[in-house]
Amino acid sequence: MSSIIISDAWEEDLEQIEKIERESFDNPYPFSLLKAYLQLAEGLFLVARDGDRVVGYCIGIVQFKVRGHIISIASSSEVRRTGIGSLLLQELERRFHKLGCTYSYLEVNVNNEEAIRFYYNRSYRVVRTRRNYYGRNKHGFVMVKNFKGESGFE
Ligand SMILES: CC(C)(COP(=O)(O)OP(=O)(O)OC[C@H]1O[C@@H](n2cnc3c(N)ncnc32)[C@H](O)[C@@H]1OP(=O)(O)O)[C@@H](O)C(=O)NCCC(=O)NCCS
Known part of the structure; x- marks a missing residue:
């Protein structure tokens, strides 16, 4: 845990990200979409690195200049519950906030x-339910988090 670094994702990370994606979701994003997000979510596509190994990732985008949308977040199944998801979420929220978002x-x-x-x-x-969002x-x-009054963003 102590050696985990959160940083921007690079194209070379995509294979490892795709592996985490496949073990994490029933309908994983295809490689091509993950690759497209590298451009679409520039500065908001993050990975957790343990040396050369990618052990988690998250993708965000800013909408209407004020809201941060978390597109995806996952950590590798063998490292879950060790704090990696929290580190990724914290850094994504910090970047949303820095870009002017008031909530995510x-x-x-x-x-x-x-x-x-x-x-x-x-x-x-939870603020609402989207029926059939993931299929029939x-x-x-x-789920929404308001940044107003949040401490921890420098
Ligand atoms: C949701 C997800 C991203 C969380 O990632 P994670 O790396 O397990 O996150 P963390 O380790 O920071 O926190 C998870 C829990 O472990 C606990 N934890 C963290 N370090 C711990 C430790 N050393 N010992 C015991 N528990 C610990 C945290 O307190 C947290 O508990 P909580 O959920 O009750 O608050 C992960 O479960 C995942 O990838 N799921 C599959 C993909 C998914 O569903 N993504 C969300 C789509 S919307």
């Missing part, structure tokens, strides 16, 4: 209890 939000599968708890414990709250009868919660 995301969609999460209503059955993804681990992720819902993860976000809840980091001040995200696969609903999503929208």
Whole structure:
């Protein structure tokens, strides 16, 4: 954990990111979309590195200049619950805030209890349900965190 570095993702990281993506989601983003996000989410596509190894990643985009949308976040299954997701989320939020965002939000599968708890414990709250967001009868919660009054952003 002590040697984990959060930094921008590079094209050379994509293979390892895709592997984490595939072990983390039922409908993983294809390599081509991850590659497109390198440009679309410049400065907001982050990886957690342990030496040469990528052990987690997250992607964000800024919408309407004020809201940060967390497109995806995942850590490698063998390193979960060691603080990597938190480091990634913290750094993404710090960058959103620096770019002028006043809040961040995301969609999460209503059955993804681990992720819902993860976000809840980091001040995200469910504000609505998006029915069939992930496909037929696969609903999503929208969770939001307001940055107003947040400490920790320098
Ligand atoms: C959600 C996800 C990104 C969290 O990543 P993570 O690397 O496990 O995150 P952390 O280790 O920082 O925190 C996870 C939990 O482990 C706990 N934890 C962290 N370090 C710990 C340690 N050393 N010992 C025990 N528990 C620890 C945290 O307190 C946290 O608990 P909480 O969720 O009850 O608050 C990860 O579970 C994941 O990749 N899931 C699959 C993909 C996914 O569903 N992504 C979200 C899509 S919306």
